Amino acid sequence: MPTTLPITLFYAPQTRATGVRVLLDELGAPYRLHALNRNADDHRSDAFLAVNPLGKVPAVTVGDTLITEQGAIYTYLADLFPEAGLAPALDDPLRGAYLRWLFLYGSCLEPAVVDRFMEREPGPRGMSPYGTYDAVLDLIVAQLTPGPYLFGERFTAADLLWGTALSWLTAFKLVPEDPPIRDYVKRIQARPIVQRVQADDAELAKRHQAEAVRA
Structure with a gap:
């Protein structure tokens, strides 16, 4: 329920x-x-x-x-x-991989991208939460290469997190548009709900900017 x-x-x-x-x-x-x-x-x-x-x-x-x-x-x-x-059940064999990828984004990709953008080293290997930027990107490409989604044909909430995030990161050139990443982003962006929310997002952003100017 x-x-x-x-x-x-x-x-x-x-x-x-x-x-x-x-x-x-x-x-x-x-x-x-x-x-x-x-x-x-x-x-x-x-x-x-x-x-x-x-x-x-x-x-x-x-x-x-x-x-x-x-x-x-x-x-x-x-x-x-x-x-x-959109979520594998607790007793589903996919549950562990699903959780791993839900949390890998915030714990590894975001820190790696920020460090790369800021042109700073990730820190000593024993302290870095992600290892190296290239290692994180290689991991993502390998996971997406079989397609069409993170876990093959099975679409989950993790795809909404990664698809939305990679769309922004590739648009701002913070992550390269390797073919598996590019094709994956296109699949997620083609979903009707994604398109509708993003269109409303853009309109709301414009209104907020206009309100701030008038204030």
Whole structure:
């Protein structure tokens, strides 16, 4: 049974929260969108810092339960709506790989990309959370090469996280468009819900920018 508790997504357009909005729509989950205007520093307001002291989106509340961090949010929400089929069950042999890839994004790819963008070394091997940038990219390409999704024909919530993220990272040239990555991003971007959310995202971003200018 899906939850009957109220769900709120604390969100700002064209951020990491976009993928969570896509996930909620793909799950068919009822939710309230609490949009923050980053141009007006809403994410630094006392009201939002009381929700997430780090001042980062996405954040999700389900009833009185707060979830932050992308890996945790995707895991929690996909498990909350099992009828959508986007999360392998606890006894599914794919469950371990699914969790690995949900958390590998935030723990390895994001730090690697930030270090590469900042033109800084990852630190001593014993301290780096990801090893090397090239090793992380090789791992991604190897996983995506069989296609069409992270786990072959099976589409999961992890694909929404990685597909959304790789779309931004390749667009900004932070990750190279190797053929497996390029083709994978195209598949995810072709999904009707992804296209609809991104179109609404762009319109909301424009409105927020105009509101900030008028303020």
